[in-house]
Amino acid sequence: MNKQDTTYLDQLEAEAIFILREVAGQFEKPALLFSGGKDSITLVRLAEKAFRPGKFPFPLVHIDTGHNFPETISFRDDMIARIGEKLIIGHVQDSIDQGKVIEQTGKNASRNALQTVTLLDTIAEGKFDACIGGARRDEEKARAKERIFSVRDEFGQWDPKRQRPELWNIYNGKIHKGENVRVFPISNWTELDVWNYIRRENIELPSIYFAHERDVITRNGQLMAAADCLNMDSDDQIERRNVRFRTVGDMTCTAAVESDADQIDDIIEEIKMSKISERGARMDDKVSEAAMEDRKKGGYF
Amino acid sequence: MIKYLRLQWKTAKKGGIFNMDLLKFFTAGSVDDGKSTLIGRLLYDSESILADQLEALQQSNRKNDDGTIDLAILTDGLKAEREQGITIDVAYKYFQTDKRKFIIADTPGHIQYTRNMVTGASNSDLAIILVDARNGVVEQTVRHSFIVSLLELKHVVVCINKMDMVDFSEDAFNKIHKSYSEIALKLKLKEVTYIPVSALKGDNIVNRSQNMSWYAGKSLLDHLETTEVNEDVKSVQARMPVQWVIRPQTDELHDYRGYAGRVLSGSFRVNDKITVLPSGIRSEISKIETNMQEQDEVHSGTSVTLHLKDNIDIGRGDILVNSTHEPIVSQSIEADLCWMDTKPLDTSIMYLLQHNSKVTKCKIRDILHKVNINTLEKIETDTFQLNDIGRIVIRTAEPLAFDLYQVNKLNGGAILIDPRTNLTVGALMFRASAE
Ligand SMILES: Nc1nc2c(ncn2[C@@H]2O[C@H](COP(=O)(O)OP(=O)(O)O)[C@@H](O)[C@H]2O)c(=O)[nH]1
Ligand SMILES: [Mg+2]
Numbered sequence: 001m002n003k004q005d006t007t008y009l010d011q012l013e014a015e016a017i018f019i020l021r022e023v024a025g026q027f028e029k030p031a032l033l034f035s036g037g038k039d040s041i042t043l044v045r046l047a048e049k050a051f052r053p054g055k056f057p058f059p060l061v062h063i064d065t066g067h068n069f070p071e072t073i074s075f076r077d078d079m080i081a082r083i084g085e086k087l088i089i090g091h092v093q094d095s096i097d098q099g100k101v102i103e104q105t106g107k108n109a110s111r112n113a114l115q116t117v118t119l120l121d122t123i124a125e126g127k128f129d130a131c132i133g134g135a136r137r138d139e140e141k142a143r144a145k146e147r148i149f150s151v152r153d154e155f156g157q158w159d160p161k162r163q164r165p166e167l168w169n170i171y172n173g174k175i176h177k178g179e180n181v182r183v184f185p186i187s188n189w190t191e192l193d194v195w196n197y198i199r200r201e202n203i204e205l206p207s208i209y210f211a212h213e214r215d216v217i218t219r220n221g222q223l224m225a226a227a228d229c230l231n232m233d234s235d236d237q238i239e240r241r242n243v244r245f246r247t248v249g250d251m252t253c254t255a256a257v258e259s260d261a262d263q264i265d266d267i268i269e270e271i272k273m274s275k276i277s278e279r280g281a282r283m284d285d286k287v288s289e290a291a292m293e294d295r296k297k298g299g300y301f
Numbered sequence: 302m303i304k305y306l307r308l309q310w311k312t313a314k315k316g317g318i319f320n321m322d323l324l325k326f327f328t329a330g331s332v333d334d335g336k337s338t339l340i341g342r343l344l345y346d347s348e349s350i351l352a353d354q355l356e357a358l359q360q361s362n363r364k365n366d367d368g369t370i371d372l373a374i375l376t377d378g379l380k381a382e383r384e385q386g387i388t389i390d391v392a393y394k395y396f397q398t399d400k401r402k403f404i405i406a407d408t409p410g411h412i413q414y415t416r417n418m419v420t421g422a423s424n425s426d427l428a429i430i431l432v433d434a435r436n437g438v439v440e441q442t443v444r445h446s447f448i449v450s451l452l453e454l455k456h457v458v459v460c461i462n463k464m465d466m467v468d469f470s471e472d473a474f475n476k477i478h479k480s481y482s483e484i485a486l487k488l489k490l491k492e493v494t495y496i497p498v499s500a501l502k503g504d505n506i507v508n509r510s511q512n513m514s515w516y517a518g519k520s521l522l523d524h525l526e527t528t529e530v531n532e533d534v535k536s537v538q539a540r541m542p543v544q545w546v547i548r549p550q551t552d553e554l555h556d557y558r559g560y561a562g563r564v565l566s567g568s569f570r571v572n573d574k575i576t577v578l579p580s581g582i583r584s585e586i587s588k589i590e591t592n593m594q595e596q597d598e599v600h601s602g603t604s605v606t607l608h609l610k611d612n613i614d615i616g617r618g619d620i621l622v623n624s625t626h627e628p629i630v631s632q633s634i635e636a637d638l639c640w641m642d643t644k645p646l647d648t649s650i651m652y653l654l655q656h657n658s659k660v661t662k663c664k665i666r667d668i669l670h671k672v673n674i675n676t677l678e679k680i681e682t683d684t685f686q687l688n689d690i691g692r693i694v695i696r697t698a699e700p701l702a703f704d705l706y707q708v709n710k711l712n713g714g715a716i717l718i719d720p721r722t723n724l725t726v727g728a729l730m731f732r733a734s735a736e
Contacts, residue, residue, distance in 0.1 A: 008323040008402045010603075017604035018563040021544040025617045025658060049592045050561070050604070053554055054547040137393045144392045160390065164725040165416055165641050167423040168714045169563075170655055174723040188404060190395050 009197055012189055013046065018169065019148060019185040020050040023058070023130050026173035027181070030058040030130040031088070031123075036072035037248035038205055039134030039186060042194055044083065045203050046185060059086035061126070063119050065111040065250045066093045067229040072248055075206040090122035107219070107231055110252035120156045123180060130173065130181045138190040148187050154178035192271055199264045211244045211262040222255035324530060327406040327421040329445035330431030335462045338371075339431065339500035340407050343522060344396055346507035391421045400526040410441060415674070415688035416641040418448050419728055423714065426530040427456040429521075434467045434497070438480045440675040446481075447674050450488040451637060451690065451730065453707055456530055457485070457493045460521060465499040469512040487677070494528075496521050536600075538704070539567030539575075539623035540712050542657035543615055547606060559590065559606035560615060565657070565711045567623060569607065570598045574624040577615055578702035583624055584609040618659040620702050620712075628704045628712060632697050633666065633735040637706075640685035642719065642726035648684070652726070656701055656715035663717075666735075667694040685727075694735045706730035 020043075023030045032047065034040045047056050062076060080087045092111050095101045100121070101114040123131060137144045147163050149171045164172055173181055186194070198205065215226040217236040224230060226238050229251055243256035244267070261267045328336045394405040406421035408414070422428065428449045432442055449457055459481055467473040474497045485493045496505055497516055504510035507522045519527070547559040569575075573586045588608035589596045599605045607621060615621075622628060640646055646665065654663040670679040671691030685691065706713030717727035 011323050014563060014602055014604040018544070021561055021563075021604070022658075024545045051545075051547060052593050053557060054549045057545075138395045144394060145390045163390065165420040165728070167420055167716055167725070167728050168711060170657065170714070170716050172655060172716060172718055172723070172725045174653070174718055174720075176723060188393070188395070190397075192397075 009193065009200060012186070012193060013049070013197070015169075015188065016043075016046045016185040017050040019171070019183065020047055020132065022171050022173070023132060023183050024051070026171070027130040029126065029128050030132065030183075031061045031126060031128040032056070032058050032132040033119075033134075034060040034062045034076070034087070035134070035248065036062065036068065036076050036206060037134065038194060038198060038209065039136065041079070041203060041205060042197060043132060043134050043185065044079070045201055048083065056085050058132070059088050059126075061088045061090065061122060061128075061131070063090045063115045063122065064092065065115050066091065067111055067227070067251045069206070069208050069225070069245075069248065069251055069254075071206045071208045075204075079204075088122065088126060090118045092118045094118070095121065105231075107233075109231055110250060111229075112250045112253045115250075116156070123156070128180060129175065130183055132183045132185065134186055135182075135184050136189050136191070136194075137187050146184065146187070148184055149173055150182045150184065151175060152180050152182060156180075158182075192268070195264070195268050195271060199268065206248060208245045208248060209267070211242055211259045211266075213240055214243050214256070215239070216241050216243060216256055223258065224255055225251055227251045323402045323404065324427065324525060324528075325404045325406070325425045326427040326429060326525065327408055327418075327425040328429045328431065329408065329410065329418060329422075329449070330462075331410045331433075331439065331441035331445075334410065334431040334433050335500040336407060336410065336431055339429070339460065339462065339498070339506065339521075340394060340405055341371075342500050342503055342506045343405075344394065346503060347396055347398055347522065391417050398522070398526060403525065410445070412441075412444065413688065415444070415448070415690070416639060416728075418445065419452065419639045419641070422448055422452040422454060423728065425454060427458065427525070427528065428454045429458045429460055431460050431462050432477055432481070434461050434463045434473050434477065437477050438484065442481070443484060443677065444674045446484050446488055446490065447672070447677060447690075450490055451639075453710060453730075455491055456528060457490050458521065458524060459493060459495045460500075461495065461497045462500050464497045464504060464510075464513065465502050469497070469504075469510070471513070471515040474516070494518070494524060496524065536568045537623055537626045538628075538709060539569050539573070539626075540565040540620060540628065540704075540709070541569065541605070541607065541622075542620045542659070543617055544658050546616060558612070559608055560621065561604075561606050562621075562658070563604045564599055564601045566601045566709050567626075568598055568600045569605075569621075569623070575609070575621050576624045576627055577613060578620050578622060578628070579630050579700040580619070581630075582613050584611040584613060586610075620657065620659075622702070628702050628709075629734050630700050630702045631734040631736045632700050633694060634697070634701065634703070634731050635669070635692065635694050635733040635735045636715075637730040637732060638685060638691060638693050638717075639728040640687060640689045640726065641728065642722075642724060643687050644719070644722075644726070645687075646685040646689075646727070651720065653718040653720055654695070654697055654701075654715050654729070655718060656703060657712070659699075659701065660718075661701070662698040663695050665693055666696045669693060692732070695729070703731050705732060707732070 092114050095118045096103050101117050135143055147166050152158055175181060215238050216223045217226050217238055241258055242260055244259045245254055245256050247254055261270045330336045392407045396403050406425060408418045408421035430445055461474055461477050478495050497513055498505040504512055505520045509520050541562045541564050543560045543562050545561040547561050549557050569586060571586050571589055575586060576583050586607055587610045589599055590606040648665045651662050651664055654661055669692040671682045671689050673680055674690055704712040713731045715729040716725050719726045
């Protein structure tokens with residue numbers, strides 16, 4: 001490698017494009033799991049670099065909990081119109097209506113856990129053999145051990161003990177019927193790398209990533225966007241604060257941070273200075289130290 | 302050059318991190334030599350651990366005897382590992398300093414995890430080998446060093462750890478230095494650096510130690526930040542396996558046909574004469590694109606789209622190479638094999654061999670020997686069990702265009718897949734054509 005004139009961002013980008021093209025070459029029916037967050041938006045840019053002027057050799061798949069930030073949904077639809085690629089939407093509401101999952105009740109109710117079922121159904125229906133996702137190894141300890149090509153059994157489960165060794169840049173995508181592979185092209189990126197890349201490439205993001213005034217309530221010590229799906233009652237005091245979101249997930253489990261960073265440069269500065277790692281702002285990991293590992297075994301992204 | 306300087310100046314203004322490069326390294330050592338502690342220390346002292354991760358650490362009930370937090374928990378990520386207190390898989394960790402970005406592969410040291418170590422080593426530029434100052438060079442040290450030489454890692458750092466337990470003695474360090482030099486010589490390891498450290502107390506990890514004034518060298522981090530790790534593959538050895546063919550087939554791009562792939566090694570220029578292998582058809586490069594922008598020249602590591610002057614039938618599995626320096630094309634290859642499956646090697650069945658974008662059937666024609674990786678003796682054998690390493694001859698159904706692993710790693714390595722289970726069961730390093 002000619003390292004004098006390639007920077008690490010170029011190296012990470014080249015690796016991610018390489019992985020996306022491996023997916024195209026090795027699988028019959030891949031799909032790109034699009035969450036509307038910055039990581040999957042980055043994946044879309046990388047796919048443009050990998051396949052233009054051709055079309056993407058896969059559709060985008062979005063699992064809509066019905067409790068998404070409205071900003072995310074409108075961003076998604078604008079983006080799809082701009083890039084001219086196919087979007088498939090799986091609705092958690094459909095899984096609820098079909099009786100496949102039961103809506104949680106109470107104050108901490110969230111559809112976050114339910115989306116696994118909708119995701120697996122959407123994968124089965126589309127007969128997808130590979131699903132590209134934007135997970136990164138720096139997010140969490142269990143993820144630090146996950147492969148770039150991560151095989152899931154027919155129940156969507158990840159078995160950390162049966163992982164295939166990944167040597168050099170050779171990825172083994174051979175699977176049996178019913179299995180599928182989750183592919184993580186930006187495994188080796190950190191949160192800061194993604195932000196620096198977004199800045200370098202001028203990638204557009206949903207507005208909730210930038211500081212804005214918003215009605216919020218405090219739940220379990222975290223600031224949450226005030227919304228009907230949070231089952232608010234008279235105990236919940238609505239306050240107007242200047243906030244932004246560090247990840248874009250379901251409104252019921254994505255906490256805001258107070259911030260004045262309304263420009264990407266400010267966000268990058270803030271992250272560098274930050275004392276809270278990214279997943280710290282997601283309540284679903286707080287449950288136990290092994291939370292992520294358990295959820296992955298069950299087929300979560 | 303001017304362009305490069307300008308870029309540097311621009312990015313320096315923006316915070317100066319864009320022109321940093323990336324160093325991938327892995328750690329090897331026996332159980333309890335302190336690998337996880339060392340990595341934890343690097344992360345901790347370089348302030349790469351965030352507050353809430355630290356808090357989770359402090360709340361964890363695994364503590365050192367003196368009550369300080371156990372830094373090893375940072376890398377021992379899986380539940381089974383936390384319960385057993387050992388490392389059973391490769392964990393990747395990331396950190397950066399002002400000078401460089403680092404990717405660490407933390408690999409387990411037990412003999413039953415040799416395959417994980419081979420995996421970690423295959424993805425690294427540099428190896429850190431830990432030696433316990435009290436025990437000196439032991440059997441495992443030989444094994445880990447053998448893997449480093451097998452995978453052709455050019456840069457080795459021997460960290461003599463737990464110096465605090467031998468009173469930071471220069472004598473102890475020198476003794477180990479001397480006995481390791483013999484191993485390095487035997488294994489033809491090229492660049493070896495020796496650093497006395499205490500991972501637990503932090504001596505010579507990030508900061509120079511106050512306890513070892515006799516040591517004049519750099520701290521470990523300083524060494525990692527400054528060591529040069531450019532691959533020394535010649536730039537004329539240009540290779541690009543075709544991953545995917547871009548054919549939009551729209552009205553305005555009717556004749557567009559781009560070969561998408563990543564330059565494995567060397568450089569490609571417009572008008573270069575190239576050969577398509579294994580077919581042997583020749584052509585010239587008419588256009589080079591990265592991100593739909595035309596380039597005059599591209600270098601190794603870059604994901605590109607190449608266009609040729611002639612319309613030839615090329616697809617995934619083919620490799621484009623510079624015609625002046627073509628690789629070997631052969632169907633019989635002598636290779637080193639590391640066996641990675643619990644099911645032993647079966648010479649009666651057909652395996653799949655994946656070499657870059659090419660997949661072909663293959664058979665094991667001959668087993669030459671295996672190596673006792675603790676003593677380096679060659680042993681006769683008729684099979685390979687999990688973690689065995691040795692030399693075999695394979696025969697492939699289709700010809701492969703490859704370089705020798707010692708000359709060009711990325712075009713000289715391949716994996717074996719068991720078609721019954723689809724598992725990756727072997728790592729191959731091509732050593733010679735056997736035709
Ligand atoms: N005194 C001393 N103990 C150490 C040092 N490095 C590691 N240890 C201890 O050695 C034990 C094994 O360390 P660990 O990092 O888990 O080893 P690994 O198996 O190689 O990952 C732990 O109890 C550490 O606290 C050191 O430099 N000095
Ligand atoms: Mg360990």
